[in-house]
Amino acid sequence: MGRVSSRHKVVRIDLDSGVTRAIDTVAGEEPLEIRVGGETFTVTMRTPGHDVDLAHGLLRAEGLIAARDDVRSARFCSDLDSLNVLDVQVTGARSGEAVTSTRHLASLGGCGLCGTTAVEAVEAVTGARPPEVQWEAEQVASALDELRGRQQLFGATGGVHGAGLVPVGADRLTLVREDIGRHNAVDKVLGGALVLDIDTSGALLVVSSRASFEIVQKAAVSEVAVLACVSAPSSLAIEAADRLGVTLVGFARGRRMSVYTHAHRIPH
Template sequence: MGRVTARRRVLRISVDGERAVRPDSLAGEEPLELRVGGKALTVTMRTPGHDIDLVLGFLVGEGIIGSGSDVTAIRYCASAASAASAVGVVGSAADRQGQDVQTYNEVQTYNVVDITLAPSVPRPDVSIERAFYTSSSCGLCGKTSIDGVRLRSRYEVDADPLVLRPDVVLALPDRLRLAQKVFATTGGLHAAAIADADGNLLVVREDVGRHNAVDKVVGWAAREGQLPLRERVLVVSGRASFELTQKALLAGIPALVAVSAPSSLAADLAQDAGMTLVGFVRGGSMNVYTGAHRIADALVNSGS
């Protein structure tokens, strides 16, 4: 699977003392530097693949753009020897919008991308104070305070008419797990998906970073011209943190379903925004923390 996974030889030791050397597959992890107009914006550790979606989703999640049309070009930065060999246009929706989103047939690696924003889009602050480093375990690393990341979304979700049947919600984690092809090989990736009201998964992405997986599905929506994601559900394989809840809000998603627990700040943000937040979806039960009115016949008192 190329750079998505890597093979390593490991020593396997069992409880009975048996030892055996065998090959094992690990999830790929590499840095990706994002530049805007040639100026460094951030570096994120990610699993290579769907990088254009990752970039678009990241920009949406930071409140820099609100749709794919706010970006006119995303290019891999190549060496001087290979910069002349541009190939293809990434994404049919980008093509329909007249965008010039291209990849370079780079000799080195595909770990630096440069973004060109539409003239009407305000440029982000890329000063030393604004620059930050994003690791695969924390999408907020380098932020000076929680107030610095609680961005105001351009989309309202409180009036979204989405209604979900409990059986649909309970089936979402299993559907997501079945779609995790790389996790089945490595056991080392998070996943995110966008689902409709009937539980159909419209897009699934995997990554070593849970925030990256969310950025990739949101970026897919931006590239396909589907923002805001009205009457849609964000499904995540782990916990529902503040950062993931904020990313859902900035993409106009009215419901977030997580296999594990939410944080208190995630619940506060969902409550304030009018978003439905569901956690601990496993074993035939779930906890509805906010927005229980969207769960048909919900017998859960979420306090909302």
């Protein structure tokens, strides 16, 4: 296992006050190879920590698992120290689908397929549309405020994204995860919910990043009702959220936010 963070010497240059030398805490970034049934599924760069949650979230978003019981085991290959390797064994009929060397959904946002094809691919593995749960704008703002306050690694490094989950009926974030990759942070929090048997149907998901197609995909597969991000959405993210029934909120900062799809879930 790698390090969540490390300390490095740095020369700080201030054109007004001069040059100083200091020690900076920097977020860790190392590769993780995820194997399914002994076969390489993907290699992703991530901040070490909550790797089992990351694998659960990724495999759920990819359509290879749908419930915690679909995973028989998740074990690190301890004989390999040059690259973190996590082998996941899945159960039942899905085990035959897992033998692949490429990520077939999460990579669609950057591939040559058109947007419509990408959204249709997500629809094919999405079990149901999110339920019609309402979340007050105050709840969305409060969850994002809480997320910022609970991002300990970001506070130390300034170099990671965070994701937090508020299940239906809760009044605060039940889970918070951080990672150098925004997609990984979302996989970790949704995968953590799967591992802990926390219901994500109708939940509020808040993310400290822009809203990309991939993040909407992950939210939709987990039946998240409202996805709120601090920065801008992409055009494909908006199209996907509209088609998949996810309420997409962008530029959620302080007491302001822009609701791009299914605004009826946020009373206004």
